Amino acid sequence: MQGPIGVFDSGFGGLTVLKSIAAKLPQYDYLYLGDNARAPYGSRSFETVYQYTLECVKYLFSQGCPLVILACNTASAKALRTIQQHDLAKIAPQNRVLGVIRPTTERVGEISQGKHVGVLGTRGTVQSESYVVEVHKFFPEVTISQEACPMWVPLIENNEHESPGASYFIEQHIKSLLEKDPQIDTIILGCTHYPLLKNQIEQFLSNKIQVLAQGDLVANSLVDYLQRHPEMETRLSKNGTFRFETTDDSNAFDEMGSRFFGQPIQSKTIHLPV
Numbered sequence: 001m002q003g004p005i006g007v008f009d010s011g012f013g014g015l016t017v018l019k020s021i022a023a024k025l026p027q028y029d030y031l032y033l034g035d036n037a038r039a040p041y042g043s044r045s046f047e048t049v050y051q052y053t054l055e056c057v058k059y060l061f062s063q064g065c066p067l068v069i070l071a072c073n074t075a076s077a078k079a080l081r082t083i084q085q086h087d088l089a090k091i092a093p094q095n096r097v098l099g100v101i102r103p104t105t106e107r108v109g110e111i112s113q114g115k116h117v118g119v120l121g122t123r124g125t126v127q128s129e130s131y132v133v134e135v136h137k138f139f140p141e142v143t144i145s146q147e148a149c150p151m152w153v154p155l156i157e158n159n160e161h162e163s164p165g166a167s168y169f170i171e172q173h174i175k176s177l178l179e180k181d182p183q184i185d186t187i188i189l190g191c192t193h194y195p196l197l198k199n200q201i202e203q204f205l206s207n208k209i210q211v212l213a214q215g216d217l218v219a220n221s222l223v224d225y226l227q228r229h230p231e232m233e234t235r236l237s238k239n240g241t242f243r244f245e246t247t248d249d250s251n252a253f254d255e256m257g258s259r260f261f262g263q264p265i266q267s268k269t270i271h272l273p274v
């Protein structure tokens with residue numbers, strides 16, 4: 001039995017990743033799940049993020065997805081390893097769950113010329129230290145500084161991210177990050193919501209600093225993964241379709257989600273746990 005690639009986020013952010021993945025791999029079917037009813041995850045405890053993420057992964061498996069991408073840094077930081085090492089063997093040993101942190105950290109040391117990298121993320125992602133640990137595994141010579149931006153996801157989810165109020169919070173965190181390390185030349189948008197803020201973020205940066213969204217990095221890494229894992233590739237259905245589901249109101253999801261995805265979407269509300 002073949003099935004779609006599951007793509008999960010706490011809300012809309014993962015749509016920025018799905019957009020890049022689908023551009024590179026248009027032949028596959030995709031099932032996107034946004035847990036909007038419980039978003040944001042960013043400031044929730046380790047245990048809560050893990051439980052919520054596990055429920056969503058189980059749901060995507062129940063819908064026939066052999067492979068699930070956690071297109072959410074917070075879930076990748078706080079739940080991915082436990083799911084891979086503890087739960088998968090019990091719930092679906094043949095299935096796989098991948099995250100967004102590894103594809104970013106394994107490349108960033110080559111992208112940063114000066115080897116000074118900044119990470120912007122949710123409080124949960126920053127506190128987990130996942131970026132620091134993972135970047136140093138691949139590039140011990142890189143200096144890495146982090147900044148938690150707890151207001152940014154709520155601003156985006158409430159469609160207030162282009163307001164003057166949002167500018168205040170964006171500037172505040174960019175300044176704070178650059179004070180931690182004025183030599184930063186590459187900034188990772190370590191939250192899949194943040195690509196929507198890319199232009200505003202760049203307004204507060206010199207053009208010597210590059211801002212890295214994760215979509216293309218994750219998409220390239222998935223292309224590579226599927227080449228190395230033909231046993232998974234053959235389990236993926238290939239009709240080029242999209243299905244969008246949310247745990248909250250579907251009209252609100254369609255309106256906001258279309259901005260993240262860059263084209264109109266039509267979602268369905270589902271209830272968890274199944």
Ligand code: DGL
Binds near residue numbers: 009073075125
């Ligand atoms: N999009 C998410 C991330 O990449 C989660 C944001 C949130 O729910 O706080 O971290």
